[in-house]
Amino acid sequence: MDYQLSDEQKQIKEEVRRFAENEIAPVAQEYDVEEKFPHEVLETAAEMGLTGANIPMEYGGAGYNALETALIVEEMFAVDPGIALSITATTFGSDAIMEFGTEEQKERYLEPVAMGEAIMGAAISEPDTGSDVSSVSTTAEKDGDEWVLNGNKMWITNGSVGDFFVVMCKTDPDAEGRYNGFSQIVVESDRDGFKSEKITGKLGIRASDTAELIFDDLRVPEENLVGTRGMGFLQLMQFFDVTRTMVAAQGVGIAKGACDRALDYAKEREQFGKPIGDFQAIQHKLADIHTRTEAARQLTYKSAWSVDNSDDQLTTLASMAKEYASRVAVDAANECVQIHGGSGFVNDFDAERLYRDAKITQIYEGTTEIQKNIIARELLGKGF
Amino acid sequence: MKILVTVKEVAEAEDDFEIDGLDIDERYLEYDLNEWDDYAVEEAVTIAEDGDDVEVVSVTIGPERAEETVRMALAKGVDRAIRVWDDDLESADMLDVGTKADILAAVVEEEDPDLVFSGVQANDDGFGATGVALAEVVDMEWGAVVNDLDLDAEGGVAHVHRELEGGVEELTDIELPAVLTIQTGINEPRYASLRGIRQAQRKPLDVQGLGDLGLDASVLESAVSRTAMFEPESESDVTVFEGGAEEEAGQLADLLRDKGVVEG
Numbered sequence: 001m002d003y004q005l006s007d008e009q010k011q012i013k014e015e016v017r018r019f020a021e022n023e024i025a026p027v028a029q030e031y032d033v034e035e036k037f038p039h040e041v042l043e044t045a046a047e048m049g050l051t052g053a054n055i056p057m058e059y060g061g062a063g064y065n066a067l068e069t070a071l072i073v074e075e076m077f078a079v080d081p082g083i084a085l086s087i088t089a090t091t092f093g094s095d096a097i098m099e100f101g102t103e104e105q106k107e108r109y110l111e112p113v114a115m116g117e118a119i120m121g122a123a124i125s126e127p128d129t130g131s132d133v134s135s136v137s138t139t140a141e142k143d144g145d146e147w148v149l150n151g152n153k154m155w156i157t158n159g160s161v162g163d164f165f166v167v168m169c170k171t172d173p174d175a176e177g178r179y180n181g182f183s184q185i186v187v188e189s190d191r192d193g194f195k196s197e198k199i200t201g202k203l204g205i206r207a208s209d210t211a212e213l214i215f216d217d218l219r220v221p222e223e224n225l226v227g228t229r230g231m232g233f234l235q236l237m238q239f240f241d242v243t244r245t246m247v248a249a250q251g252v253g254i255a256k257g258a259c260d261r262a263l264d265y266a267k268e269r270e271q272f273g274k275p276i277g278d279f280q281a282i283q284h285k286l287a288d289i290h291t292r293t294e295a296a297r298q299l300t301y302k303s304a305w306s307v308d309n310s311d312d313q314l315t316t317l318a319s320m321a322k323e324y325a326s327r328v329a330v331d332a333a334n335e336c337v338q339i340h341g342g343s344g345f346v347n348d349f350d351a352e353r354l355y356r357d358a359k360i361t362q363i364y365e366g367t368t369e370i371q372k373n374i375i376a377r378e379l380l381g382k383g384f
Numbered sequence: 385m386k387i388l389v390t391v392k393e394v395a396e397a398e399d400d401f402e403i404d405g406l407d408i409d410e411r412y413l414e415y416d417l418n419e420w421d422d423y424a425v426e427e428a429v430t431i432a433e434d435g436d437d438v439e440v441v442s443v444t445i446g447p448e449r450a451e452e453t454v455r456m457a458l459a460k461g462v463d464r465a466i467r468v469w470d471d472d473l474e475s476a477d478m479l480d481v482g483t484k485a486d487i488l489a490a491v492v493e494e495e496d497p498d499l500v501f502s503g504v505q506a507n508d509d510g511f512g513a514t515g516v517a518l519a520e521v522v523d524m525e526w527g528a529v530v531n532d533l534d535l536d537a538e539g540g541v542a543h544v545h546r547e548l549e550g551g552v553e554e555l556t557d558i559e560l561p562a563v564l565t566i567q568t569g570i571n572e573p574r575y576a577s578l579r580g581i582r583q584a585q586r587k588p589l590d591v592q593g594l595g596d597l598g599l600d601a602s603v604l605e606s607a608v609s610r611t612a613m614f615e616p617e618s619e620s621d622v623t624v625f626e627g628g629a630e631e632e633a634g635q636l637a638d639l640l641r642d643k644g645v646v647e648g
């Protein structure tokens with residue numbers, strides 16, 4: 001067992017943190033208030049290679065594995081989750097292409113994303129399809145050498161700024177079994193029949209773009225199919241463990257951001273003639289959130305390590321990490337506001353923004369309830 | 385063409401610190417690449433990217449801990465690095481400018497670069513002398529406080545702007561080989577890219593002792609020694625002006641005249 005990060009991992013953390021403090025922190029409030037996508041920050045991030053951290057070297061990325069990617073996610077989310085997600089989510093859906101894509105698809109889609117020249121997304125959820133992914137109703141019908149798509153996708157990250165999306169659709173409605181008959185198809189946003197509508201008024205991560213996608217007799221060539229026809233759902237399932245681990249890392253980052261800010265404020269703010277950090281009630285809050293953040297971090301690192309090293313324990317760990325880290329993020333952000341008192345209630349301080357941003361980690365990539373269902377299912381040995 | 389960049393890992397003290405003997409207590413120190421050296425590295429790497437066949441080598445004098453800093457330079461595009469250290473250096477009380485210049489001179493002799501970049505100064509001990517002292521030892525042309533560089537590699541000339549006092553700049557042509565001390569603001573240092581950090585782990589980082597450079601412990605002898613370290617008492621004095629804007633402005637003007645800030 002080795003509890004030390006390597007020198008290389010420490011360097012990654014340090015440089016990503018430096019980037020986030022210099023390039024993200026000064027503009028975080030502005031993008032949050034205006035609810036606008038941080039194209040300018042993304043450009044600098046791309047120069048540093050933050051848009052292609054996990055994309056293989058031969059396609060222009062850094063080829064980092066899950067643990068290093070988790071470290072990058074953690075450092076950026078500790079500074080500002082909205083802009084951090086805008087940067088890290090430019091590769092949403094790329095896992096499917098890396099694992100199941102053809103050589104031609106990898107070059108066409110992965111390279112521009114790694115270089116920061118294109119933004120992608122993963123479109124699974126629909127107005128009537130959330131936790132129950134197998135109820136996807138968007139269809140893709142084969143017509144000659146093209147796929148024709150019809151349907152709506154809801155809550156799609158990067159929906160109105162993305163260049164292409166890996167879309168989950170039903171290609172074989174007659175297939176037997178709940179999980180068969182789905183396929184993953186790449187849809188470019190400049191195709192006829194593509195429409196997106198930005199969703200505004202979000203509670204948190206307001207810099208990140210979220211939109212509804214509408215496909216109306218949208219045609220793509222047959223080579224846009226990723227992997228095997230009819231196996232889309234099973235292909236997708238393979239990556240939930242990875243993407244959930246990354247949301248766990250987001251939670252750890254937010255919790256860390258809340259812990260740091262709470263500690264700083266407790267040292268500075270004075271009442272009754274002394275820093276509020278001298279009061280035991282505040283000390284216990286600080287002790288509690290720091291302890292739980294460290295516990296969430298270790299669970300997340302173990303899950304990330306398992307992505308690369310130990311498949312059999314991964315599914316349970318990924319759901320445990322996602323559920324626990326997101327809960328700790330919400331709790332730590334809550335205590336951070338409490339420690340800030342009235343100052344925590346307005347956006348002069350980051351506490352307020354983190355408090356709003358934390359919540360999403362309990363919702364997307366499978367809600368808290370769904371994670372617990374998975375953990376229990378694995379414990380009780382039932383198949384999905 | 386070869387560019388040698390001297391880099392230093394500097395200690396930065398926290399706002400509140402304590403002094404322990406002749407130094408700031410280790411507990412309050414954090415280490416980082418010297419700010420000026422970051423600009424020197426960027427300048428060299430940019431020249432390498434824009435030119436054909438330019439090798440950038442960085443050299444530091446420092447303990448193993450300094451490798452983290454050197455690796456960052458490698459991650460930003462430096463091709464290989466040299467770290468000079470051994471037991472003699474470890475046990476030295478302090479390394480003065482002359483010592484450092486002699487050690488770096490031995491590296492210059494070994495590497496035979498066309499250009500040497502150093503930072504104008506280091507933000508810990510702030511001597512601001514190592515670069516120019518090195519030029520003197522190796523008998524190269526030199527330019528200090530360079531804030532703009534236009535290199536004519538073929539002609540063997542560096543057209544530089546040097547920052548003088550009072551916002552004045554001197555434009556000078558310096559023949560290569562030369563030592564230039566680089567001022568902050570000459571460029572915009574990049575972040576080490578993730579790919580760069582990854583690749584840097586496999587770039588050569590050579591550790592050399594004094595003996596490897598043809599030197600011995602006598603190079604450490606110094607006429608300079610640190611005798612004490614203290615934190616000056618900071619004094620503050622507050623004057624509160626009262627009255628309307630005009631009155632307050634008048635009071636401020638009187639005060640400035642009084643203190644000799646303005647004349648008349």
Ligand SMILES: Cc1cc2nc3c(=O)[nH]c(=O)nc-3n(C[C@H](O)[C@H](O)[C@H](O)COP(=O)(O)OP(=O)(O)OC[C@H]3O[C@@H](n4cnc5c(N)ncnc54)[C@H](O)[C@@H]3O)c2cc1C
Nearest residue numbers: 122123124125129130131155156157363364365366367369
């Ligand atoms: C900002 C944002 C970004 C998003 N980005 C994307 C994206 O890029 N791509 C994408 O495809 N989707 C995305 N989503 C969608 C997200 O994944 C879904 O919102 C999420 O899976 C929950 O689905 P739902 O909203 O339909 O909620 P529902 O499934 O309707 O859930 C409502 C409530 O019921 C509970 N519930 C449901 N089923 C069960 C059960 N079996 N047992 C116990 N409780 C249950 C849930 O836990 C929840 O509390 C995003 C959402 C948001 C808000």
